[in-house]
Amino acid sequence: MVLGTEDATPVSFWFAVLSGASVQMDDLVAVETRKPDGSRVHFYGIVDHVRTRHEGVSFDSDVQDVVAGLLPASVSYAARVLVTRVDPEDFIPPQPGDRVRHATGDSLKLALSADKMDFSFAGGLLADGQVLPINYQFVNGEQGGHINISGISGVATKTSYALFLLHSIFRGGVLERRGEGHNTRALIFNVKGEDLLFLDQPNRKVTDKEGTVETRKGWSQGRYPRLNLPVTPFRDVQFLAPPKGGSGEAIVPDVEQRAEGVTPFVFTLREFAAKRMLPYVFSDASASLNLGFVIGNIEEKLARLSAGDTTPYLTVDDWTPDTDVLIEEDVRFDEMGRTRLTTFSQLISYLEFKLLDQNDGEGDPKWVLKQNQGTLRAFVRRLRGVQKHLTPLVRGDLTAPQAERYRPDLLRRGVQTSVVDIHKLGAHAQSFVVGVLLRDLFEHKEKYGRQDTVFVVLDELNKYAPREGDSPIKDVLLDIAERGRSLGIILIGAQQTASEVERRIVSNAAIRVVGRLDLAEAERPEYRFLPQSFRGRAGILQPGTMLVSQPDVPNPVLVNYPFPAWATRKDEVDDLNGQSAQDVGEDWLR
Amino acid sequence: MPAMRIRLDPWPVDIEGGQLALTPFEGDLIDIETTRWAAMPQRAIPERLRTVYVVDGKRRMESRVFVEDDHGAAGMGGFGAFVVGAVELCPHGTRQAQLRDVRASRILAHAPGLRLDPATLSPRDPHTGMLTYHPTPTLGEDQLAALSTLQGLMLDAEQQLSHGYASAVPQDEQDDREWLTALTIQDGTLRSKNLGGAVVGCVKTIQTMYLPPDRAHLLTDLKPGERTPILHMRYANGRVTRFIWYVRLCEATFYQHPMSGVMRLEMYAPDEPDFLPPIVRQVANLSGTLLMRLGSAAHKDPRAPQNLIPTAALEHAMTRSMGSAELVTRRIRAHIAQTYGREVVA
Numbered sequence: 001m002v003l004g005t006e007d008a009t010p011v012s013f014w015f016a017v018l019s020g021a022s023v024q025m026d027d028l029v030a031v032e033t034r035k036p037d038g039s040r041v042h043f044y045g046i047v048d049h050v051r052t053r054h055e056g057v058s059f060d061s062d063v064q065d066v067v068a069g070l071l072p073a074s075v076s077y078a079a080r081v082l083v084t085r086v087d088p089e090d091f092i093p094p095q096p097g098d099r100v101r102h103a104t105g106d107s108l109k110l111a112l113s114a115d116k117m118d119f120s121f122a123g124g125l126l127a128d129g130q131v132l133p134i135n136y137q138f139v140n141g142e143q144g145g146h147i148n149i150s151g152i153s154g155v156a157t158k159t160s161y162a163l164f165l166l167h168s169i170f171r172g173g174v175l176e177r178r179g180e181g182h183n184t185r186a187l188i189f190n191v192k193g194e195d196l197l198f199l200d201q202p203n204r205k206v207t208d209k210e211g212t213v214e215t216r217k218g219w220s221q222g223r224y225p226r227l228n229l230p231v232t233p234f235r236d237v238q239f240l241a242p243p244k245g246g247s248g249e250a251i252v253p254d255v256e257q258r259a260e261g262v263t264p265f266v267f268t269l270r271e272f273a274a275k276r277m278l279p280y281v282f283s284d285a286s287a288s289l290n291l292g293f294v295i296g297n298i299e300e301k302l303a304r305l306s307a308g309d310t311t312p313y314l315t316v317d318d319w320t321p322d323t324d325v326l327i328e329e330d331v332r333f334d335e336m337g338r339t340r341l342t343t344f345s346q347l348i349s350y351l352e353f354k355l356l357d358q359n360d361g362e363g364d365p366k367w368v369l370k371q372n373q374g375t376l377r378a379f380v381r382r383l384r385g386v387q388k389h390l391t392p393l394v395r396g397d398l399t400a401p402q403a404e405r406y407r408p409d410l411l412r413r414g415v416q417t418s419v420v421d422i423h424k425l426g427a428h429a430q431s432f433v434v435g436v437l438l439r440d441l442f443e444h445k446e447k448y449g450r451q452d453t454v455f456v457v458l459d460e461l462n463k464y465a466p467r468e469g470d471s472p473i474k475d476v477l478l479d480i481a482e483r484g485r486s487l488g489i490i491l492i493g494a495q496q497t498a499s500e501v502e503r504r505i506v507s508n509a510a511i512r513v514v515g516r517l518d519l520a521e522a523e524r525p526e527y528r529f530l531p532q533s534f535r536g537r538a539g540i541l542q543p544g545t546m547l548v549s550q551p552d553v554p555n556p557v558l559v560n561y562p563f564p565a566w567a568t569r570k571d572e573v574d575d576l577n578g579q580s581a582q583d584v585g586e587d588w589l590r
Numbered sequence: 591m592p593a594m595r596i597r598l599d600p601w602p603v604d605i606e607g608g609q610l611a612l613t614p615f616e617g618d619l620i621d622i623e624t625t626r627w628a629a630m631p632q633r634a635i636p637e638r639l640r641t642v643y644v645v646d647g648k649r650r651m652e653s654r655v656f657v658e659d660d661h662g663a664a665g666m667g668g669f670g671a672f673v674v675g676a677v678e679l680c681p682h683g684t685r686q687a688q689l690r691d692v693r694a695s696r697i698l699a700h701a702p703g704l705r706l707d708p709a710t711l712s713p714r715d716p717h718t719g720m721l722t723y724h725p726t727p728t729l730g731e732d733q734l735a736a737l738s739t740l741q742g743l744m745l746d747a748e749q750q751l752s753h754g755y756a757s758a759v760p761q762d763e764q765d766d767r768e769w770l771t772a773l774t775i776q777d778g779t780l781r782s783k784n785l786g787g788a789v790v791g792c793v794k795t796i797q798t799m800y801l802p803p804d805r806a807h808l809l810t811d812l813k814p815g816e817r818t819p820i821l822h823m824r825y826a827n828g829r830v831t832r833f834i835w836y837v838r839l840c841e842a843t844f845y846q847h848p849m850s851g852v853m854r855l856e857m858y859a860p861d862e863p864d865f866l867p868p869i870v871r872q873v874a875n876l877s878g879t880l881l882m883r884l885g886s887a888a889h890k891d892p893r894a895p896q897n898l899i900p901t902a903a904l905e906h907a908m909t910r911s912m913g914s915a916e917l918v919t920r921r922i923r924a925h926i927a928q929t930y931g932r933e934v935v936a
Contacts, residue, residue, distance in 0.1 A: 004717075056906060059890055070884060070899045072677045072687040072907070095717045 002031065003078060004096030010043070010086055013093070015100040017077040023047055025537075026127040026558040028103040028111045029081055033094045042087045043094055044103055044111030046555050048533045049080035082531060082555045084111055104130065113552040121174040122227040123165065123548050124559030129219055131227055132559045134165075134511060135552050136174045140453050144510030144551055145485030148461075149494040150527075151515025157543050158494035159195070160568075161513060162457045163188075163234075164561045165492065169455075170416065171230055183452030187410050187441070189434060190421040191459050197241075197258045198567035199234040199419060205572055206231060209563040223562035233566035236416040240265045240408050242425060242433070243392045251406060254392075254424050257570040262421070265408035267436070269314050269341060269396035273306035277394075279472040280435035281386055281428065290375040297369055298351060298379070312403040313396030314341040319353050342396035348383045355380065389429035410441060410454075427463070434464060435473035442479060445487040453488045456480070461493040462500040474502060481508040498526040512549045514556070516541040530556055600842070600850035602892045609896070610847055611797040616826045619800065620863045622833065623820040623871065627805055632815035632878030635681045639770055642681045642880065643690070643755040644900040646777040647674040647748040648908040649740045650915060653922050657700050665701025668736035669709075669723055669922055672697075672744035673908045674751050676774075677900035681880055687900060691751060694911045697743065698723040699736035711925040721913075721921065745781055752776050753787030759869045761786070761860055770869050775884075777901050780832065784858035790873050792881070793854040794896035800834065800854070810848040812838035815878035820870065822863035823856075831863075832856040833870050837878050839885045839895040853881065853896050 006014040015031075017023050024047065031043040054066055055076040065071035081100070087110060103111040108130055114120060120133035138144040147165065149158045166186050169175065175184050190196040210231075214222045224231045241253035243264040253264040267277065278299045282291075305314055316339050341347050354367045355376045362368070368376065398406070410418045420437065422430045441454060458464065458477075465474040480489050481504060491505070498506050499521060506512075506526060514522075514530065517538040521527075527535060529549050534556055538547065544563070549556035567573040599608040621627075649672035658664040675692030679685070698709050706725035713719060726743070728735035756774040773788050780791040799806060800823060808818055817837045824831045833856060840851040855877055857870050885895030891902050912918075 056903060056910075062890075065899050066686070068883075069679050069683040069685050069687050072679075072689045072900065072903050097717050 002094050002096050002098045002100060006078075008093045008096060010091040010093055011083050012045075012081065013043075013083070014078050014080050017050075017079060019075075019077075023050055023077075023079045023102075024127060025050055027079075028084075028108055028126065028128075028130075029100050030103040030107040030111060031081075031094050031098050031100050033092070033098045035090070035092060041090050041092060042085075042107075042110070043081075043083050044085040044087070044107065045081035045083040046111070046557060047079045048082045048531060048555070050078070052077045080533075084553050084555050085113055102128075109133075112557070116552055119174050119178055121165075121172045122168045122229065123550075124546065124561040125223055125226060126557065126559060129217065129226060132548065132557055134548070134550055136169070136178075138510040138551050139169070139490060141485030141488060141490060145490050146481060146509040147490070147492045147511040147513065148498065148506050148509035149492070149513040149515065149546075150498045150517060150521075151494075151496065151541075151546075152518060153496050157515035157546065159192075159457070159459055160544075160564060161515070161546050161561060162492045162494060163196075163199070163564065163566070166417070166455060166457070167234070167565070168227065168229060170234075171232065172228065180452065184455075185411065185415070185452065186417045186455040186457065187437070188417065188419045188457040189459070190419055191423050191430065193423060194255060194257045194421065194570075195568050196419050197239055197255060197262065197421060198570065198573055199417065200237040200261075201567040201573040202231075202233050203563070203565055203567045203572045206563050206565050213562075223560075224565070227562070229562075231565045234417050236414060237419060238263060238412065238415045238417075239419045239421065241421040242266075242429075243406075251398075251402065253421075255421060264406055265420075266392070266398065266403075266406045267394045268312035268398060268403045268407075269344070269347060269394060270306045270309070270312055271407075272344075272347075272394045273302035273314060275436075275440070276303055277432070277436050278302060280432045280439070281390065282382060282472070290371055291378060293369075294371055294375055294379050298367070301354075301367055310400075311396075312398045312400065314347070315339065316341060316350060318358075319350050340396070344391045344394045345387055346396075347394075348380065348387055351383065352380050386426070386428045386432070389426040390432065393425075393429065393433070408437060410437065411444065431464060431471070431473050434458065435476055438473070438476045438480065442476060442484070442487070442489060445484075445489055449487070451488070453490060455490045455492055457492045457494075459494045461495040461505065462497060465502040465505050467500055467502055477505055478502065481505040497521050497524075499524040510551050512556075514538050514541075514547045514549075515545070516543075534558075597847045598845050598850075600846045605893065607795060607797065609795050609850060609893075611795065612799045613797060615798045615800040617800075618824040619802075620822040620824075621819065622822040622863055622866045623874075627808060627819065629808060629812050629816040630819060630875075632817070632882075633875040635876045635879055636770070636872070637682075639681055639773060639876070641755075641772045642679050643752070643772065643774045644677040644679070644777070644884075644898060644904060645674065645748060645752045645755070645774055646676075646901055646904050646908065647672065647744045648905065648912070649673075649744045650912055651737055651740065652915065652918050654736065655698075655700075657698075657704055657706065659704045659706055661705065663704050665704055665731070666733075666736070667698060667700030667704075667728065668740075669918075670697055670699055670736065670740040671695065671912045671918070672740055672747070673911050674744060674747040675904055675908055675911075676751060676755065677904050678755075679900060681876075681883070687903075689904065689907050692904070692907045692911050694908075694913070695743070695747070696721060696723045697726045697740065699726050699728050699739045701731055701735070702727040702729070709925070711921050713921070714924065721918070748776070749782055749785060752789045753785035756787030756789050757869070758786050759788050759858070759867050761865075761867065763865055768869065770872050773873060775898070777898075780856055780858060788869055788873065789857065790877065791856045792896070792898070793856065794893060796849060796852065796854065809836055809838075809852050812836070812852065814838050814840050814851070815882050817874060817878050820866065820874050822859055822866075824861075824863075831859045831861050833859045833866070833874075835874050835877075837881055839881055851895060 001016050002008050003014040003016050027047045033041050053076050054073040057073045066073045109115050114133045117135040119136040121136055123132045123134035126132055151158050210222045239262040241255050241262050243251045244254045251264045253262040255262050276299050279295055355363045358364045422433050465477040480491050495501050519539040522535040522538045545560045547556040547558050599610050601609045652669040654668045657667050671694050673694040676690040677687055678690045679687040709723040711721040728739040752774040757770050757772045760768050776789055776791045779793050818835050820833050820835045823834045836852055836854050838852050842848050842850045884898040886899045888894045891897050
């Protein structure tokens with residue numbers, strides 16, 4: 001019953017829990033009150049605070065007398081509700097004495113505004129085991145878009161939850177209901193370890209883990225059946241990884257744990273020039289105006305240089321490298337007397353020549369454009385700095401079929417999820433890959449419009465789009481955050497601390513999710529969407545538990561989500577594919 | 591000649607009367623337990639005493655009224671409320687103490703001869719329930735008739751409650767099979783006739799000094815938990831007889847009167863002092879142990895230790911069950927205004 005000793009308002013009220021009943025935080029409740037004219041108003045809300053105390057005693061020490069059986073006292077068990085919905089929207093307060101019921105079934109749907117959602121998918125399980133619906137139209141960009149996840153790293157929650165959401169979107173049936181199951185895709189950047197390289201493999205621990213949870217909660221159904229999701233790994237996954245360093249004919253992906261099924265990806269030198277990738281090499285182009293000018297100029301020059309041919313390499317006619325280059329057998333007639341640039345370091349050497357060496361150290365005036373030597377040197381020095389990381393990635397020594405085969409194609413037919421492994425790359429090369437791929441994707445979508453939705457999962461947003469400073473990749477991410485949703489690019493971004501990420505990216509996310517937070521971080525303005533009691537609680541959340549805020553529901557909701565059905569480490573891979581060892585053995589014997 | 595000494599009455603001055611008054615007693619006292627006048631040690635509470643009830647009552651006059659009935663008769667009266675209730679507890683501490691039957695009754699006391707309907711005061715707000723006052727004729731016509739009617743009803747209810755809970759006390763020597771399993775502690779002196787239950791009255795104050803001066807010194811010498819022998823007492827008019835004894839609940843602090851911390855207990859006694867029911871002796875034996883456990887602490891209750899912990903809680907609950915006096919008077923006024931029109935409003 002609604003308490004009369006605390007204020008009851010249309011947005012928050014306390015209620016007394018009768019003896020024998022039990023209420024915990026995050027339970028959803030419903031209250032009906034009547035207006036004087038007899039019409040009913042329903043309040044739906046979420047319990048954000050529970051407390052018990054002795055009523056009728058005045059001293060703290062009275063508890064001893066109560067327990068000793070001398071002093072009669074009653075235990076007052078009360079809970080505070082944050083109202084999520086008033087239906088109809090008559091903002092009168094509930095009355096003391098109104099009965100509070102646990103919201104289930106239809107009233108739960110109303111409490112979470114699920115009746116307003118045409119298309120929803122499961123965002124996890126509420127504390128009482130019911131499913132939290134998330135409005136798909138606020139995810140895919142129709143009404144809003146983007147998901148932002150914050151949380152301390154190491155508690156392994158951000159990426160897991162992002163993957164769970166993808167699994168729920170792909171396999172929960174929302175896409176089938178909308179008839180777009182075939183062309184919704186995901187692009188996942190793997191920035192830590194090789195965790196995500198086993199997404200397509202079943203996890204052998206999932207049955208045990210989920211069984212334990214099921215037993216502990218005393219449920220008759222596991223979490224996957226409750227969520228109406230299959231216990232299956234991701235399907236139609238392609239894994240892309242940068243190749244191992246060193247030149248040579250063989251291009252092998254630079255991964256250790258997974259031996260097969262990973263495609264290396266490279267960019268040709270010509271693409272590098274033609275697609276104007278140069279700026280993505282520099283993460284701090286804005287540090288000096290002059291440097292930015294030089295980069296822009298060289299970018300332009302390289303683009304011109306690349307025009308008119310389709311070979312993976314570039315040819316120049318005004319430079320001979322110091323080292324002797326053996327004349328290759330497949331030299332073409334129109335290249336006679338010209339030099340091929342086949343490696344990234346050669347490209348740098350060529351640029352060094354054009355800027356600093358030609359004309360006795362004056363440089364080619366058209367390339368230099370009267371910039372002073374210091375700036376030019378800084379430019380070259382920075383390029384040399386990333387040379388080691390980019391050499392395997394950007395190469396001209398490929399055959400045309402190789403270039404075709406290893407070009408990263410995120411929208412390849414038959415592929416639903418692309419995992420791009422960049423964890424081994426240096427910070428600059430990571431930014432380069434993320435920036436280039438996202439820019440490609442963005443330009444592709446700009447050209448062809450939103451015929452399909454692409455979810456981009458990117459952890460450590462604070463690295464790519466920090467609050468301070470500008471960089472080309474930050475521009476791409478901002479573009480995606482601000483215009484991407486109309487083009488069907490949805491950013492599922494994650495970071496440890498939202499306070500360090502560009503505000504426009506975080507604020508554009510319709511769905512915000514918070515895992516465990518540092519308590520000082522939780523007090524920052526980026527987390528104002530969390531009521532105070534939730535902010536305090538963000539410090540004690542366990543792995544597998546998240547606070548989810550969505551536009552339809554004014555208060556965040558605590559959910560837990562099941563253990564991944566896909567392997568997140570090599571030792572979790574279920575070699576037997578879910579069968580018992582005996583069955584597999586029999587298969588072999590046949 | 592002894593030096594002059596001043597010591598404090600233990601209770602604060604705003605409590606009427608103080609704990610000590612020491613008016614001499616003029617009546618009969620008979621040694622019924624023993625003729626040896628010495629302290630008796632405290633004893634443990636027997637296992638079979640499972641339940642102790644602490645009973646108290648409270649009353650409140652809410653408004654004085656002038657009533658006219660439909661037949662033209664008129665008289666004085668008043669809206670009043672009284673409540674009796676009990677705390678049920680286990681003397682061995684194995685259960686939680688609980689409030690029992692704490693319910694307010696409301697009466698509209700009126701001069702005899704009027705014919706009135708129950709007054710139902712409906713609330714201004716439908717979420718706060720109704721109050722119903724049952725018309726009850728008073729005995730007299732005087733100013734305090736309404737109050738004394740209220741008081742009488744309260745005492746009756748209190749006594750019914752006390753005896754209803756308690757084990758029966760045998761009144762002659764042939765009947766000794768009764769066990770003491772339930773005991774009622776009633777706040778204050780026992781009133782009215784004996785209804786046969788094991789009810790012990792706890793008198794917090796020593797207004798009247800029943801003991802002659804040559805015996806009074808024992809009260810000063812009692813150690814906490816010890817008691818005096820049981821006496822059979824008869825008032826000077828010969829009408830009321832009681833068993834009485836004194837118990838010390840706590841040591842008196844050096845600045846207090848040496849009799850502070852001493853409490854008088856009484857139980858109903860037959861008129862003829864020839865039989866001491868074994869239950870009375872049992873109650874006397876365990877009274878020191880029980881009351882020391884129930885006694886409150888000075889920082890929590892100004893009338894400590896005599897005002898027992900359950901009694902204080904019960905008083906609190908009773909006050910609460912009568913509702914806020916201010917709101918009730920306001921509702922009475924609103925009721926009259928609504929029912930009889932504006933001009934009646936005081």
